[in-house]
Amino acid sequence: MTFTRALPAGWADGVDAITAPQLNQIDVNISRALDGSAGGSYLPNVGITLDGSAGVNVTTSSRLTVVGSLAMSGTQTQTGGLILSGNGQLSQRILTAPDSDLSFQGARYDVFTIPATLTGNRTYTVLATSPVPVTGHMLKIVRTLRNLASEQATPNRATIDFGGAVNTDFLESKFAFWTIMWDGSAWYPVEWSPTNVDLALAIEDSWS
């Protein structure tokens, strides 16, 4: 808090007079305080920080409008809709694989891109320990190029190890993708490109 009491000990009737500086201090402070009745615009020259655990509520009939930036380092829980409107965009975290084996934490990224050119067979291991992903976190793993039709990946395979008993390989010279989702305890495949030979029998004619 920045406002202080004009007379910390308080006034007593018949004992303490109110001085002009005291009354002026009170008057100036009130003129600068946030008006909980009529609202208004404020231009504080330092930030307003609300600490403690009581929180701030904006009720159903009201609205919190952030024309500037919103910096979230806590958890945002959304029980209403989230609408991207106008030029609104969602920017994801991208990690480009090196031309070497790599272990990485899947919670830290949203897209993992594997270069078309690899000089040897590579193994990429997706971890979920530090931090543990939020349930429902999606990680897309893709080996691709901007021009898929005319260029091929080098004849070196990329093995994706995300905790199952069998690694999943992107075969040599092939473009491919996986999307895996953290289901709270394991990475669960939710999308895959057609087709890994290992999986061909399992997904062939999968629709009737």
Next chain:
Amino acid sequence: MTFSRAKPTGWTDNVDTITAAQINQIDLNQSRAIDGNAGGTYTPSASLTFGGSAGVTIGASNTLTVAGALDVSGTETVTGQVVLSGNNAGIGLRLLTLNDADQTVQGATRDVLMIPVTLTANRAYTILGTSPVPKTGHVLRIVRASVNMTNTAPSNHTCTLNFGGTALVFRGEKWAYLHLMWTGSQWLPITWSPTTLQVLAAIKDSWA
């Protein structure tokens, strides 16, 4: 508001004196007010609630920083960018593991429907868009997969997906997925796994 007037009827010159209790109340209240000029750090013992319909606005040159949690139960409209940054960022989706029984699900209430690997009979899953009506653009992923897709085959039972048009069927013993998007009036398939016999003709050789 929790501050109240020290003298609700107001003072009149040469009529009303100010008592110690009154000036103490004024002084204490102002010392606890939020400073709209110098900002500051506050630890309210109860939450601050903004009611009415006027709302709260953070100006364009400013930043709303939330180090704690942000709970949004109204609609959040984003016209700026949402940037996932740092190791702890992530979007947690709403998952539902479907029953080994026919089941009806409101598609707006979930983001991912996971069909069990083991079904004891053919099952029909019905996706509704009525209560609540999904937001336009809401994407619902329906997937039959497992952590280890290559080793474990799903049971030989079909999964019929009813979402308002002609029902689509995941065949027995196959992994498959289908993504539906609410267009504003109906569910529209936007992504599907290879391959359904019924749609094979429509997508065969769809790339040049």
